[in-house]
Amino acid sequence: MGETTKVGYEKPIPLKTQDNHPYWDGADKHELVLQKCKSCNEYAQPPGPSCTKCGSTDLCWESQGSTVLGKVYSYVVSYRPFLPGFQNDCPLIIAVVELEHLPQVKIIGNVLNCSPDDIQVGLPVKMIWEDITEDRAMPQWVQA
Amino acid sequence: MASIKDRYAIVGVGESERSKNSGTTPLHMALDAARAALNDAGLEAKDIDGFMSYSENDSCTAHQVANYLGVRPKYVKDIMGGGSSTEMLIADAIGLIETGQVNTVLIYRSMNGRSGVRMGGGGWGVDLLQTAIEGGSFIIPYGAGSPSQWFGLFATRHMHETGLTKEHLGHVCVSAYEHAQRNPKAFFYGKPVSMEEYLQTAPLSYPFNKHDFCLESDEANAIIVTSAERAKDCKSKPVYIMGMAARQCVSHAHYWKNLDEVAADYVAPEVYKMAGVKPEDIQVASIYDCYSWVVLRQLEAYGLAPRGEVGDFVAAGNLRMNGKLPTNTAGGMLSEGYTHGMNNVLEIVRQVRHEYEGTERQVEDCEIGICTGWAGPDIAGAMILRK
Numbered sequence: 357m358g359e360t361t362k363v364g365y366e367k368p369i370p371l372k373t374q375d376n377h378p379y380w381d382g383a384d385k386h387e388l389v390l391q392k393c394k395s396c397n398e399y400a401q402p403p404g405p406s407c408t409k410c411g412s413t414d415l416c417w418e419s420q421g422s423t424v425l426g427k428v429y430s431y432v433v434s435y436r437p438f439l440p441g442f443q444n445d446c447p448l449i450i451a452v453v454e455l456e457h458l459p460q461v462k463i464i465g466n467v468l469n470c471s472p473d474d475i476q477v478g479l480p481v482k483m484i485w486e487d488i489t490e491d492r493a494m495p496q497w498v499q500a
Numbered sequence: 501m502a503s504i505k506d507r508y509a510i511v512g513v514g515e516s517e518r519s520k521n522s523g524t525t526p527l528h529m530a531l532d533a534a535r536a537a538l539n540d541a542g543l544e545a546k547d548i549d550g551f552m553s554y555s556e557n558d559s560c561t562a563h564q565v566a567n568y569l570g571v572r573p574k575y576v577k578d579i580m581g582g583g584s585s586t587e588m589l590i591a592d593a594i595g596l597i598e599t600g601q602v603n604t605v606l607i608y609r610s611m612n613g614r615s616g617v618r619m620g621g622g623g624w625g626v627d628l629l630q631t632a633i634e635g636g637s638f639i640i641p642y643g644a645g646s647p648s649q650w651f652g653l654f655a656t657r658h659m660h661e662t663g664l665t666k667e668h669l670g671h672v673c674v675s676a677y678e679h680a681q682r683n684p685k686a687f688f689y690g691k692p693v694s695m696e697e698y699l700q701t702a703p704l705s706y707p708f709n710k711h712d713f714c715l716e717s718d719e720a721n722a723i724i725v726t727s728a729e730r731a732k733d734c735k736s737k738p739v740y741i742m743g744m745a746a747r748q749c750v751s752h753a754h755y756w757k758n759l760d761e762v763a764a765d766y767v768a769p770e771v772y773k774m775a776g777v778k779p780e781d782i783q784v785a786s787i788y789d790c791y792s793w794v795v796l797r798q799l800e801a802y803g804l805a806p807r808g809e810v811g812d813f814v815a816a817g818n819l820r821m822n823g824k825l826p827t828n829t830a831g832g833m834l835s836e837g838y839t840h841g842m843n844n845v846l847e848i849v850r851q852v853r854h855e856y857e858g859t860e861r862q863v864e865d866c867e868i869g870i871c872t873g874w875a876g877p878d879i880a881g882a883m884i885l886r887k
Contacts, residue, residue, distance in 0.1 A: 367643070368626035368629075369641065370637045371631065371636070371637045376637055401755075408752070430759055432648075432653055432706055432707070433705065434646075434705040434706075435704055435705065435706075436704050438705070439629075439643055450642055450644050452653055452759065464644065464756075466643065477657065494641060
């Protein structure tokens with residue numbers, strides 16, 4: 357499913373931090389790993405040092421596997437690169453995607469290979485894994 | 501706690517020169533704005549015993565401003581804050597006066613917003629952005645580095661849910677630019693935009709084109725707040741604060757998943773309750789306008805137009821001079837200038853005290869106005885003022 361590794365990837369590479377590294381470690385293995393609060397069962401996306409709903413520090417990480425479906429909850433289409441590295445990506449679709457199996461979880465990403473004429477709220481999409489360097493990967497979306 | 505309704509007043513407002521390249525520092529501009537506000541109030545610098553400012557690390561300190569006005573106040577404070585900070589600092593000032601810490605407070609915002617640090621981004625390291633922005637690792641790698649994209653996600657969803665169209669966004673822009681034609685100090689003075697031109701303008705980041713974006717400018721604004729008692733001794737006509745409220749909501753400031761609520765939804769009932777008025781009592785408005793859509797969403801939040809009918813409300817011309825709710829009458833941040841919200845506060849003060857009386861800029865007979873601040877969907881503050 358992964359695309360070929362990009363040579364000289366110029367866009368920002370997701371920064372792993374103390375609070376988010378299991379998510380990105382999972383992504384490197386083409387797996388969606390979400391943080392979850394064991395006290396109130398709220399999923400935390402993005403992950404953090406404690407639960408934003410109840411404040412609990414009793415957190416765990418839960419794999420959702422590699423095959424993830426969703427639908428577009430909202431989107432923007434950028435015709436100008438607002439960050440370095442995106443010069444050749446415009447028009448760039450940035451979408452908030454609601455997961456099919458966990459609608460309360462929303463993942464932001466780009467909808468790739470999609471015309472601005474085709475993007476709309478409710479559009480079914482599936483997660484793909486983009487290999488951006490030899491050892492890093494990030495989830496993206498394409499039309500399902 | 502005793503109600504603060506009508507017990508505090510804004511007695512002075514002032515600004516520095518507005519430009520795209522000031523050639524000077526935020527400190528110089530802050531001093532110019534402070535002196536203008538003092539002059540407006542008929543006060544001397546030594547009458548101010550509290551100085552406050554907000555910034556994004558792009559300004560000068562309240563300590564410096566007091567110092568170079570030649571005074572040694574009791575209290576100085578600088579906060580990091582967004583576009584609702586004017587209202588929130590006024591609330592802080594009232595709290596300090598109420599508890600006897602100080603008597604009169606000057607609040608300013610100074611920024612080289614075009615020639616120096618630009619809000620719209622540019623020049624920042626992407627790794628820095630990933631750490632500086634909460635949840636940055638989950639948005640910056642996807643090319644989402646501009647507030648236009650962040651707020652655009654809320655806008656697209658809201659438009660989908662309520663039937664708002666591009667043309668409705670256009671009405672916010674066209675009316676703002678129209679107001680700017682009466683304000684020679686507005687950047688877009690002499691540059692009106694028609695709906696036809698608006699609709700033909702290519703998108704920068706759908707749903708927004710360049711007209712939907714606010715300006716960037718180099719400028720400082722200042723406001724002086726004191727008790728109603730002390731206000732009587734000032735040269736200016738006091739504008740009384742009827743009510744104010746603030747709120748934080750949305751679990752992340754930059755990673756947006758609950759796009760259906762904004763902080764303004766929670767501020768609205770509180771501010772009306774404290775002021776003892778209803779939305780229909782409001783006659784003039786300053787609605788935070790970093791993007792056109794933000795105005796539409798707040799009209800809904802503050803009950804100035806019902807959800808689902810906001811589009812019709814603006815299409816009927818209600819934001820224009822003779823509409824039901826003349827809004828951002830100096831042109832707002834879409835077409836006058838941008839000081840992170842404070843220029844809109846200056847304008848509402850001037851409208852409510854009828855400073856433009858006898859000119860086409862005055863909203864006739866307006867007695868009560870609302871001023872809303874929007875740091876983002878996550879933080880809002882609002883204030884209701886009266887003559």
